[in-house]
Amino acid sequence: MASGCCGAKAAAGEGMASEAYLAGEAVLEARELVAELCRHFYGMGWVTGTGGSITVKVNDPAVPLADRLIVMSPSGVQKERMVSEDMYVMSADGKVLSAPVGKPWPNKPPKCTDCAPLFMKSFVVFKAYLMRGAGAVIHSHGMETCIATMLNPGAKEFRMTHMEMIKGIKGHGFRDELVIPIIENTPYEYELTDSLSEAIAAYPKATAVLVRNHGIYVWGDSWINAKTQAECYHYLLDAAIRLYQLGIDWSTPEHGPINSAKRLGSIMGPGITNGCHAAESSKCVVLDIEGTTTPISFVTDVMFPYARDNVRKHLTSTFDSEETKEDIKLLRTQIEDDLRNGISGAVPVPPDDASKDEVVNALVANVESMIKADRKITSLKQLQGHIWRTGFEKKELQGVVFEDVPEALKKWHDSGIKVYIYSSGSREAQRLLFGNTTYGDLRKFLCGYFDTTTGNKRETRSYFEISQSLGVDSPSQILFITDVFQEAVAAKNAGFEVIISIRLGNAPLPENHGFRTIKSFSEI
Ligand SMILES: CSCCC(=O)C(=O)COP(=O)(O)O
Numbered sequence: 001m002a003s004g005c006c007g008a009k010a011a012a013g014e015g016m017a018s019e020a021y022l023a024g025e026a027v028l029e030a031r032e033l034v035a036e037l038c039r040h041f042y043g044m045g046w047v048t049g050t051g052g053s054i055t056v057k058v059n060d061p062a063v064p065l066a067d068r069l070i071v072m073s074p075s076g077v078q079k080e081r082m083v084s085e086d087m088y089v090m091s092a093d094g095k096v097l098s099a100p101v102g103k104p105w106p107n108k109p110p111k112c113t114d115c116a117p118l119f120m121k122s123f124v125v126f127k128a129y130l131m132r133g134a135g136a137v138i139h140s141h142g143m144e145t146c147i148a149t150m151l152n153p154g155a156k157e158f159r160m161t162h163m164e165m166i167k168g169i170k171g172h173g174f175r176d177e178l179v180i181p182i183i184e185n186t187p188y189e190y191e192l193t194d195s196l197s198e199a200i201a202a203y204p205k206a207t208a209v210l211v212r213n214h215g216i217y218v219w220g221d222s223w224i225n226a227k228t229q230a231e232c233y234h235y236l237l238d239a240a241i242r243l244y245q246l247g248i249d250w251s252t253p254e255h256g257p258i259n260s261a262k263r264l265g266s267i268m269g270p271g272i273t274n275g276c277h278a279a280e281s282s283k284c285v286v287l288d289i290e291g292t293t294t295p296i297s298f299v300t301d302v303m304f305p306y307a308r309d310n311v312r313k314h315l316t317s318t319f320d321s322e323e324t325k326e327d328i329k330l331l332r333t334q335i336e337d338d339l340r341n342g343i344s345g346a347v348p349v350p351p352d353d354a355s356k357d358e359v360v361n362a363l364v365a366n367v368e369s370m371i372k373a374d375r376k377i378t379s380l381k382q383l384q385g386h387i388w389r390t391g392f393e394k395k396e397l398q399g400v401v402f403e404d405v406p407e408a409l410k411k412w413h414d415s416g417i418k419v420y421i422y423s424s425g426s427r428e429a430q431r432l433l434f435g436n437t438t439y440g441d442l443r444k445f446l447c448g449y450f451d452t453t454t455g456n457k458r459e460t461r462s463y464f465e466i467s468q469s470l471g472v473d474s475p476s477q478i479l480f481i482t483d484v485f486q487e488a489v490a491a492k493n494a495g496f497e498v499i500i501s502i503r504l505g506n507a508p509l510p511e512n513h514g515f516r517t518i519k520s521f522s523e524i
């Protein structure tokens with residue numbers, strides 16, 4: 001074995017390792033080992049098409065692991081033809097100490113990574129060396145490591161339990177749950193560095209990170225541990241793909257059948273290991289706003305007064321616009337209906353040829369009484385939305401949501417559960433509210449919006465309409481959350497899963513209403 005003094009020096013960043021050390025037995029052994037592993041892993045399908053990489057620390061017991069040199073396979077070359085001279089040798093902090101000599105055309109010039117030398121220090125595998133004290137890192141493009149990340153495109157984790165091969169993963173027994181973080185792919189490998197570091201930090205038990213549509217990084221304290229674990233990971237990911245095809249759930253101890261609702265939501269994803277959480281067994285979540293995502297007081301004490309106080313100004317200043325003409329037409333029809341039905345507060349609106357002031361006066365009187373009565377009618381909601389638009393644009397309004405809402409929206413979104421809004425507020429108003437909250441723009445977590453143009457929220461057929469639009473196999477795959485008992489009943493009668501939201505300021509519920517209740521989305 002070569003002496004460690006020069007290796008230690010080089011690794012400590014004091015300068016280049018001596019020629020003698022670089023040409024010594026320890027480095028040569030590591031070079032030969034990486035070349036052999038390249039050829040072997042090529043046969044396994046892990047590094048075909050020049051993809052993947054293998055790095056190991058030089059085995060020199062005289063040098064502390066953290067200071068040892070690293071031997072790295074070149075990037076973008078045929079791994080099955082690797083020989084020891086093809087390897088890079090690097091210091092522990094990522095300086096290239098020895099590079100392979102290029103081969104004649106048509107060979108491509110060797111590359112250390114797909115990143116510029118400037119970035120070498122932050123090259124993705126160094127994170128495992130620096131953060132986990134690894135002795136070797138294997139980066140595989142094995143097909144199973146790629147496809148397993150595609151079973152649920154929204155999942156941030158792969159989870160599995162009760163498989164013998166889990167025992168091959170450091171710190172895991174047969175009954176333990178294996179959790180592999182999944183990060184999103186990037187055009188260049190060095191761009192993975194930050195998300196890989198975050199995943200390594202967030203999952204202290206992990207010895208691997210999956211990269212979606214790409215592959216896996218596996219590390220161990222020695223090349224043997226890294227290789228053994230890589231074999232187990234490939235086996236387990238392959239098993240998951242086959243179990244998926246067979247409809248068998250690998251994420252639960254009993255490995256029962258995957259039910260179709262669970263396929264997307266539960267098999268993979270953050271914290272998703274069983275069906276006890278309603279949102280996780282649902283494909284879609286539909287949320288009411290007032291009393292559910294947002295305090296009733298914000299709607300009644302801020303938004304409604306804003307609309308009431310600005311209705312005259314809005315109608316007067318936009319009277320001749322197409323949008324307002326449409327709003328007035330809708331209001332006229334509603335008011336005529338209200339007058340026929342003897343609705344209190346309804347007053348006749350003079351015909352179109354009356355003066356603008358007369359028409360506006362009558363409309364304002366009707367709108368004020370509609371707002372006072374909290375009518376959930378399209379004509380009012382449409383107009384309110386247009387008035388609020390000005391308020392949001394002028395920053396006189398800012399959307400308010402309960403503090404647990406942004407986190408839950410993100411969690412559902414990230415785990416592939418689609419989230420929609422169904423509110424009496426117009427779709428435009430919904431988008432304004434969620435686009436301008438005190439937590440920023442939350443629309444990125446939302447897949448769509450439904451309002452009273454789909455139907456009244458207390459009518460079952462509105463929920464049938466929504467389930468048709470969402471394209472689910474069954475309405476039971478939709479979880480609806482609302483504060484209003486009648487809405488809960490209507491959704492339940494359409495076959496939805498329903499939870500009632502209890503927030504400060506909400507109206508009391510009937511006794512023995514029979515619905516599950518929550519005080520925060522964090523309970524879901
Ligand atoms: C889009 S914010 C305004 C909310 C609103 O106008 C309203 O009537 C709230 O009704 P919800 O169905 O969300 O309870």
Ligand SMILES: [Mg+2]
Binds near residue numbers: 289292482483484
């Ligand atoms: Mg509500």
Ligand SMILES: [Zn+2]
Binds near residue numbers: 051052139141
């Ligand atoms: Zn790769």
